[in-house]
Amino acid sequence: MADTNYDVIIIGSGPGGYVTAIRSAQLGFKTAIVEREHLGGICLNWGCIPTKALLRSAEILDHANHAKSFGLTLEGSMKADVKDVVARSRGVSARLNGGVGFLMKKNKIDVIWGEAKLTKPGEVKVGKSSKPVVEPQNPVPKGVKGEGTYTAKHIIVATGARPRALPGIEPDGKLIWTYFEAMKPAKMPKSLVVMGSGAIGIEFASFYRSMGVDVTVVELMANVMPVEDEEISKFARKALEKRGLKIITEAKVTKVDKAGDSITAHVETKDGKVSQIKADHLISAVGVQGNIENIGLEALGVKTDRGCVVIDEYGRTNVPGLYAIGDVAGPPMLAHKAEHEGVICIEKIAGVPGVHGMDHRKIPGCTYCNPQVASVGLTEAKAKEQGRDIRVGRYMFNANGKAIALGEDNGMIKVIFDKKSGELLGAHMCGAEVTELIQGFVVAMNLETTEEELMHTIFPHPTLSEMMKEAVLDAYGKVLNA
Template identity: 50%
Template sequence: MNYDVIVIGSGPGGYVAAIRASQLGLKTAVVEKESLGGICLNWGCIPTKALLKSAQVFEYLNHAADYGVTVEGGDVNFEAMVKRSRGVADGMSKGVQFLMKKNKIDVLTGFGSLKGKGTVEVKGADGTTQLYTAKHIILATGGRSRELPNIKQDYKKVIGYRQAMILPKKPKSMIVVGSGAIGIEFAYFYNSIGTAVTVVEYLDNIVPLEDEEVSRTLGRILRKSGINILTGSTVESVDSSGDLCKVSVKTATGTEVLEAEIVLSAVGISTNIEGIGLEEAGVKTDKGKVLVDDFYKTNIEGVYAIGDIVKGQALAHVASAEGIICVEKIAGHNPEPLNYNNIPGCTYCSPEVASVGYTEKAAKEAGYELKVGKFPFSASGKASAAGAKDGFVKLIFDAKYGEILGAHMVGHNVTEMIAEIVTARKLEATGHEIIKSVHPHPTMSEAVMEAAAEAYGECIHL
């Protein structure tokens, strides 16, 4: 079979690239060795959010009296939570199957790899192989849980994110190594349903990519909820031979041994670039990433790469945007290169975290003179009514031109609010334009307008 485009991998980069290629009139196929939708839909973004929702419902029950509601007998059915999560993921994967049929995209089941110029080999589960040709081949093979030599995963007691979603029973105790989005989301989930959770973070702040004020605020809230957080600490070794894992942790004050039923390694991802024919094809890589230009073309004619295996943030929405840009360039359009400094990042614990652009520290280091405005949700009428007064919105502006350099939010539902700032930055809006854009009352989003006003000395409600 000959195609215009073959995409290897059907995650949020691959399937989106395939659909856009089909929309542009290109005969398209996608290769997938497991389930359509890739890690994000099946073992990442979507099923974790389903688990987090279950935790939030349980928390509502536990705090129902705060809202004048009496509830008795609420308890965690862990197996049912996992079952619901898997059902949500399966439904989303079936949705991608429908989109493939709707857009007349051939799904080639098996492991895809480059085999000579313009050729893809697909190896099925039974070991049989089939060759396909295409003018353009897009690699979208994604990533997997990163393993450290001192935290070897056995997938039973020492696990990655995938096993954390389908544990056979709720653990009594868990140590989470790493406090990025994955680590903090699982720490929040398991703590919420009654697991004793300790988070070990090598750096000085949790969610270390976030603005330091956000990190400190979230840390304080999570500690208050019962999570033990050790920052500036390193896991030296894990002994999983007994009933409990013994984890040797080096802290600022010395080394201590912690015990837990489960150790979750959440120290980032490794790229899936092994065995896909890169070396044979001569595709250049560096430090586990495929080297590409602004439109995701590799050094080899007709071969492209997107998503976790290239430069930029390893996020689903980044991969989707890259896939669209890549395909539109292939089709002869003139897309804009992606601005990696205007990518929103979100963490879906409670309270949520959302950000885009420069942190205050990074903006200062870049040489900007700043105007910074911060509005706490404790002063928000909607937040008070919702019982969600923790957190704030913080906006950072260039004092000279009014450019929005960054936005940092921690609070209820802030992952739904950050897109306003992403759009405003894309349109090169200024602080005063946000202030003069009337925001509905009462809403959490008013805090964006108020934070901008606070930066310019015009805040009404502080």
């Protein structure tokens, strides 16, 4: 008879779930992970990774279309083969999916296939999945199991999130898309309306624009990527519009009419005026909501709030022995937040000394549009709301030698310091490769680095990273190369 008792069971194998399972096994816990569809979750299979593969194809096409500015002449015309672009993206996901399977086997983590339901404290019943199970083929994880009742002293919910749908504008998979359909179009549309300008909406808008699609973005708030610093948001909007994106802010899609092969979006602006935009498809990117339904939370009395499980800084719910991490535990709904949250949770369970609770102020955010946007910490407006006396520094890409040599001189870096203490409160960027640069400021904030220490740090030349130091210098009136 198969062993059904574990120290730790994790429900969901997205980035938060599978990383937590690995750390659990490293800490000596007998660990199992329950998955209803595919290892790696949405991020690896339908989110973070495959979208970056699509955006890489778009980036190469953008460069090719501007080859002449680099002194290069390409024979013939450059065009995208949508079938091959999508196939490459799916191949990247498949490769990583197999990699997660290997990690489960390597760490002796049992994989239980099916849908989990919490029946009582310490017990999980796994039933047949309502979705097609996509088991990794190479290698098959050790100890693959299925339907049955399993027990564990500690159960961690990591069920992720799904696209949010607006009443009356529900995705149908044909004319109204979520990111699932937008990621694998059968053919390239000629026109699109993107509803919502968060990271998902803007990334798809950027990708399709690079592919030559006529794209209109409709955003309810006053700025695109509304969570970003207002100055960075405005800078990014100008750059996106220069690429040909049409952006309508302080507006909402109130209704969508469907024809045989097109949609007409009714867009109402804040002054009450309504216009109609006809397009081949509409992408609904109005956010995501936690997968909290049908997993037994209500029966156990687990507290939830606005569609997410309520937890403390260590992932603990109000029910002893039950924890939640990642998207299902609330914003920011980011893979790296889920992974770190999971490690904190399991290390706290194990009694690892010196475990610190999650500090949401130090979670970086990245948007991989063209140009990229990245940030960490407080925006200028938030810092002022908190009554902080601040210093703000800025540095433009067009003064940086590496950016000019790359042909990527449209961008800016902005830093915010506490004037009294020199504490770095926030960093905000827009431009080439800023999603790689932002981690320098994240490390600085985590180490409680002051402006003086940053000024005495030697940055290599010529690099884009030099601009990070120049922005710091600018905040204190010491900028050298501007």
